[in-house]
Amino acid sequence: MLILTCPCCGVTGEETEFHGGGEAHLTRYGPGSTDEEFQAYLFRRENPKGVHFERWRHVNGCGKWFHAARCTVTLEVFGTYPAQTLRPPEDLLERIREKRPGWRWKDLS
């Protein structure tokens, strides 16, 4: 059972306090998009062995959504940040670069 810190209210809590919401930083495709674009948006997901960016909601707490950068193998949590962004904060990316040289995730590295 993971421990996560909600960046919105500052509470550090057990996983049961939160609810996972799948991959972070998806770009929404709506009417006008091609079948390929729309299906990729709806169904195609990263499944990395290593650094991953995912969505969480502090569902039994402040109710806010946030993102977590986490290693799917070691369960290390590199950091959490509010969901209202298109890109993880630069200091977090720098921290991951230090710990995992050469990592890649979609267009991030």
Added chain:
Amino acid sequence: MSTRIATGGRLTDRTKQVDFAFNGKRLKGIQGDTLASALLANDQMLVGRSFKYHRPRGIVASGSEEPNALMNLGRGARFEPNQRATTTELFDGLEAHSQNHWPSLEFDIGAVNGPMARFLPAGFYYKTFIHPRPFWKHIYEPFIRQSAGLGKAPDAETKDADTYEHYYHFTDVLILGGGVAGLQAAQVAAASGVRVTLLEQSAHWGGRAPVDGGTINEQDPDVWVANTIAALQQMPNVTVRTRCMGAGVYDHGYVLGYERLTDHAPEAKGPRHRLWRIRASQVICATGAIERPLSFAGNDIPGVMLASAVRDYATNYAVAAGDRTVVVTNNDDAYRTALTLHAAGLSIPAIIDVRAGIADSPLIAQARAAGIRIEQGRAIAKVKGGKRVTGVVICAQAGSGGSLDDIDCDAVAMSGGWSPVVHLWSHCGGKLHWDTAQAMFRPDAERAPTGAEGTPFVACAGAADGYFALQEILNDATETALKSVTQCGGSVSEQPQTQGHSLPEAPLAPVWLMPQGATHDRRAKAWLDFQNDVKVTDVQLAAREGYESVEHTKRYTTLGMATDQGKLSNINGLAILSDALGADIPAVGTTTFRPPYTPISMGSIAGEARGDLFQPIRKTPMHDWHEAHGAHWEPVGHWRRPYCYQKAGESVDEAVHREVMATRNSLGLLDASTLGKIVVKGPDAGRFLDMMYTNMMSTLKVGRCRYGLMCSENGFLSDDGVVARIDDDTWLCHTTTGGADRIHAHMEEWLQTEWWDWKVYTANVTEQYAQIGVVGPKARAVLEKLGGMDVGANALSFMGWADGTLGGFPVRAYRISFSGELSYEIAVPAHQGRALWDRLLEAGAEFNATPYGTEALHIMRAEKGFIMIGDETDGTIIPQDLGLDWAISKKKEDYLGKRAQQRSHMTDPARWKLVGLETLDGSVLPDGSYAIGSGSNANGQAVVQGRVTSTYHSPTLGRGIAMGLLLNGPDRLGDVVPLNKTDGSTVEAKVVSPVFFDPDGEKQNV
């Protein structure tokens, strides 16, 4: 025979006699016995039958690794199956029954399986019982069902009489295992001042050291153990518990402890089990090691036991497994058993040591000096006996089993070496490496489980870490504890000094089969997994049939899949598989260790969450009235809603019928408070709702209502309800009863994660209002009788709402209808709900005001062809399937689900669509009935062309009505289709419009 030895027994008090019963037979034990030691003291060698072949089985081990001695314990509300005799502490009045036998333990008809063993090879379930097909139902399945299953399930009607609890605990260093390693680690860690917790699964501290001998600080280990635990118990930063097992290690330092508080004292007050939910910064597994059996023919005959267990019974409980015990081993440790028994005056006819030509180590020399016959390079060809051991046949380990000698004996003490208990280390991803010299998997400290910071949080100490000499164990425990303390940010200034001494040992010989060239017949009697009846030949067969992965072999043979999770069998089975595959053991690898370490009670998992405390119940302000007036409850989410209100002498069906008719004819009242109510407010609220709903909500006029549909981004219909525009920037969205929290979360998700720059605020105000449906031809009359606001056809037209007062209550009245009747939903502040309800009943008395429940609600909506989320929808239905195109805006560029609804499968004209169905004979169609097409599919199943989604008896129409989805349905009005019934027959139904009643809406437009 197995007996009580005249003196000794370090854990027992023989002045205190304990009475117990086994299979109804009254027996006597002594204080401190386990059920296993007491059974052995009474010469009860045979304690159960094996799972598959019903072979006679005896006690093998002395701890939680025991595979055979599983008991049905207790009776009635305290009955529990599959309890290990070896970990069951004896108490006065204990009742145990053996398992897996019929009609009796001594004589078992199922044992006819035994001679049939060659017809039940590995994977026999998959092979044997496939053909001929019809045999499955009538012959194979009944046979398997009769043979399958360990123990007896408790009576389903009986409720567990005991209580259980959860306990939250936070600590810096958690140590699992209270042997020498655990105690040393605890005292080192405790000296640093950090919070230390030490858990021991048994009732005793010290682990194996007091039995195995040696000295600590030049004293008997018992002395050091007693002093150390006494000192720890005095320290304010230390928590210690016996009878508390580390059951599982999980992510980020979460650990479950399983404490058995009253199993040994059933009369004691308080909870029976306590589940410790622990968060630890660092976890030290000082879980010891488990001895491995050896694989030889007849190694499962009662009387063949682990050498360490034989030693435990003799030293701890003064119980001799036999008068004459043959020791068979591939290592020095089993010599300790021979020496212990010899010292107790028991006979050791021989030590059979597979190792040829080894020099005398101190233990071998001691055995020799004691005059014990030692046969080196020898093996057991087979064990003689049936329900108990009568002797062994000796052969050369190097050969194929030719007899060299017969030795009479009544017990065999076997040792195949030791395996560190790495289960808890492995639960959260700790990796292992193969130690060739000691022939065992041990923790690889370089690949430890890591926590949230990416640093290791589990370490092993002592035997669990692969160390067996006392000094090495103590050193390892000290080092491990120091590292853990450092990880917690602490430091130790003064280290407790502990010196251990134990005899050096000669290396073991990795022997996995005895003798090396054993014939097939012998291998087919050499058991690997005692509990699941897996033999050496089964694993070899699996390898021949192409099962190269250890995980596949495990499932194919069922090796290690029983309740003991292969504690004794894993390594031996793995070694046999590796040999058959011609690969190294580490190359084949191990199966995955999963929590819990040993089974824990369901009660402890549930804790206090049972009965009334299982789940909170949500009650509307009118709940008590419903309860007092015959409510037949229906759970809806966490709510309880009246399904109907039964009057004296009335059946449920009669009550529903009465409620529908009263509403249609005069006046019905519905407690609609559970409907979800979400306020959406802000400058961008209209724009936002246009995305949430398929309809246009931004153009809704203040004072008006609109029925709306919500879809997932996948296009599927997710919820529906009436939306009211309250003012320029405020909307109130009604959701289904079960959907309020989900839809509120759905709105918040899109607001927070996609359109976070939109100025919108949402609030779930469901519980702030009580809401009452006032329904029927007399609805307006009763409201006018209350008086206050104008509820006339012009002032409050259909799909309008208005604020005002009624009978002095501040209300918001919505003119909406889910029944087709003239209908108002009246919302009041929740605390006034009950008063308004009472007032409406009183005023409505002259109109036969009739409260109605959810079933009448459902019937009336079906009569009108209104869909119900969860009936007409199941997560695969789009609004277009239900003929709801009118509620989908054509003008909007976008809404959630719009793009998905353009995908080819969604626009396929062959999608089943909503119709009404009327049986020709007027009967009610079964729920879930399928419309049968013509022909059959590739699996020989009938082709179907539709299905029923809602079906009722309509009191209004006096016949069965149904809604369903049908291929080309709307184009087939008037067709007759066959629908299947549960008895296999079909019933014919005419395809009609789903609006069965008042299609022109004359009743509501008044």
